[in-house]
Amino acid sequence: MITSGSAAFWRATLALCLGSYMIFANVYITQPLLPMLAQAFEVSALQAGWTFTVTTLTLGLSLLIWGPLSDALGRRWIMLLTMSGATLVTLLLSLIESYTAMLVLRAIQGVLLAGLPAIAIAWMGDEFERPAMLVAVGLYIGGNSLGGISGRLIGGFVGDWLGWAQAFQVMTLLSLVCLVVFALLLPRSEHFTPQPLKPRRMLADLGTHLRNPVLLLAYLIGGFNFFIFVNQYSYITFVLAEAPYNLPASLLGLLFLTYLSGTVGSAIAGKVGQRLAQPLCMALGILILMSGSLLTLSDQLWLIVLGFFVNSFGFFFAHSSASSWVSQNAHHARASASSLYLLFYYTGASTGGFYLHPFWEWLAWTGVIVGSLLVLALTLTLSLVLYRLQQRSGASVG
Template identity: 35%
Template sequence: MPSRRDAKSATPAATTRDAQSWVEPGTPAYRRVAMALFLAGFATFSLIYCVQPLLPAFSDDFAVSPTQSSLALSLTTGFLAFSILLAGAASEAFGRRRLMFVSMCAASVLNIADAFIPNWHVLLVARALEGFVLGGVPAVAMAYLAEEIHPRGLGLAMGLYVSGTAFGGMAGRVGVGLLTEFSSWEVALGVLGGLDLLAAIGFFILLPPSRNFTTKPGFQLAYHIDAWAKHLRHPALPFLFVIGALSMGCFVTVYNYAGFRLVADPYNLGQGAISLIFMVYLFGIAASSIAGGLADKHGRGPVMAVGILVALAGVALTLLGSIYGVIAGIIVLTSGFFMAHSVASGWVGRMAKQSKGHASSLYLLSYYLGSSVMGSIGGWFWTHGGWSAVAGFAGALLVMALLISGHLWRYARRVETRAV
C-alpha cells in the first residue's frame, strides 16, 4: 500500500487519469518493463565501470600515475554527464525506447573496439566517446519508469532498475577482473562488449512502447531550456541533484583507490582477488530493491537519510587495518549508497510534475559529474595522504549529503502538513 505521504504528493492529474494508461504492479507488462530496464541498467553500468579494477593494470602497462589511470573512468562518466542533458532532450523527439536501444548498441561496439587500442590517449578518447553515447540510457530510463509505472509501484520498479545497475557494475568489474587474471584486459573488454550487445537486443524485445508519452518532432531549444530552468527553480529538486553528486563522488572515490591500496603492502592481492571484492555489489542489489519498497511505504526522506548514514559507517570501517574490516566497510558503504541512490532517483520522478526526462537528466548530470570530478580529486588525497586521507574526503562528502537530506525530509513533511 502507498504511504499517506505519497498519496498526498500525487498530482491531481495522476489521480484522474485512466487507470488503463498505467503499467500496473503485478501484471505481465510490469514484469516485462522491470526485466527490460534491469538489462538496460546491467549493460550501462557494466560498460561504464568495467575499467575500474583495471586502473592498477593501466598504470603499469601505460606507465601513468594512479590519478592519470583514473581518467579511463572519469572521462567516461564526465562525458556521460553532459550527454545525458542532450539525450533527455533528444528522447522527446526520437522516443524513449528507440534512443535507449541505439545507445546501448553503440556503447557495446565501442567497448569491443577498446580491446584493439594499444595507445593510452586513443583509449581515453574511446572511453570518452563510450560515455557520450551511453547518455541515452540513464535519464531516459528514469523518465520512462516515472511516466509508465503506476505511482504505487514506482518505488519498487526504480529499485529493480537500480538493482540492474548494481548487478551490471558488479559483473563488469568482477568479470573483467577475472578474465584479465587468466587472459588479458583486452580480451576481457571485448567479451563484455559482446555480452552487452546481446543485452541490448533483449531489452528492445522486452520493453513495451510508451503509453503516456508522445514524441515532439524537432529540437525546440527554448522548450528544453525552459524545462531545465523550471526544475532548477524548484524548492527541493536541486537539493536532490546535489545529494546525487556527493554520494556518487564518495562511492567512486572509495572504489577507485581501494584497488591501489589492496595491491600494495600489507595485502598484496592479485587482480583476480581484488575483482572478487566487487561481489559485494550483491548487497547493493538487495539494498536498492528493499529501499525502493520501504520508500513507497514509509516515505523517501527517512529512508534516504538512513542510507547515507549506513554509507558513512562503511567509510569509517574501511579505516580498519584488517582485510576483513576493509571488505566489511565496502559492503556497508555499497549497501548504504544504493539505498540513498534508489530513493533519490525515484524521488526526482515524483517531484517533477512535468518534463520528467529533463528532471532526470539534471539529476544524472550532477550524479556523474560527482563521479568524474570527485573520483579524480580522490587521487590527490591517495597520493598525498594515503587511505586515511581518501576516507576523510569520502566521509566529508557524505556528511554534506546527510545535512542536505535532513533539509529535504523537513521539506517533505511541510508539504504533507499543508496538504492535510
C-alpha cells in the same frame, strides 16, 4: 498504467535492468585492464586511466542531450539506438591498434552509453503507477551495481586469460544478448506525451529544475553521496596493498563484489519507500553509509570488507530513493530532470578524489573517513531539510 506485479511490470522491469546491466558493464570494463593497456600502448598509468575517465566524462555531459531529446522525440527508440551504437563501438575497441583510437572510441562510447541512463527512469515515470515505479527503480539501480561488478570481473579475468582485446569481444557478445532481450521485452510507450524540440525550451526546463529546491536538494544529496562512496574505493586499495595486508591486484579487484549488497539495498529501498517518506529513506541510507565508513577504521581485514558491504547497501539505498524522488517530483520534462540528477552524480564521482586527497595526506585512511563524514553529515542534513519541504509543500510522499 503498468501496475506492480503484473506481467507487463516484470517484462518492462527485466528489460530495463538488463539494459542498465549492459551499460555499466561497458563503462567499467577498462578499470582492471589499466595496467595491461598501459603496457600494450606504452603509456603511463595516468594516461591509461583516461580510457575510463573519458567515458564517464562524456557519459555525464551527454545525459543533458539524451534526456531532453527523449522528452521531445520519444524514449524507447532512443534507448535501442544508443545501446546498438555502444555495442558496435565495443566491437571496434577490440580491433584498434593505437592509444588515440582507444580514447576516441571510449569517448564516443560514453556519449552512446548515456542514452539509457538518461531516459530509463523517465520512461518508468510515464508508464508505471507510483507503487510499481518505486519497486522498479530499486531493481533498475540494482542492475547498475551488477553491471559495474560484471564489467570489472570480465575485464580482469578475461583480460588476464586471453588479453584486453578479447575482453572487449566477450563484452560485445554479452552486450548483444542484452540488447536483443531488451528489444523483445520492453513494451511500447503508451502514456508518453511529446514536447516540441526547442533548444531554448530545453535550457529553460533545465533551469526550472535547478531552481526547484525539491529537486535541487535531491541532486546535491545524490551527487555528494557518490562523491564520497566511489572514491573511498580508490584510497582503500592503497591501504590494502601495503603491509600488513599486502593484497595482490586480483584480490583488490574482488573488493568490488561488495557492490552486491548495494543491489539488495536498491531493491529494498523501493519497498521501504512505500511506507516511509523518501527523504527519510535517503537519510536512513546515509546513516548506514556513515556507519559502514566507521567500521573500515578497524585494523581487521574482515571488518574493513564488512564496512564496504555496509557502505554499498546504504549508498544504493539512498541513491535509489533519490532517483525515484526526482522522477516523481518533476512534473514536466522528466527525462531532463533525471539527466540533471545523473550529471550531479557523475560529477561527484569525478571530483571526490580531489577533495579526499588532502585528508589522505593528513591522516591516511583515518583522514579519508574524517573527510567522508563531514560531507555525509551535510547530505544527511539536506535530506532532513528535503523532508521538511515535503511536509510544507505537499510534494509526493514516499
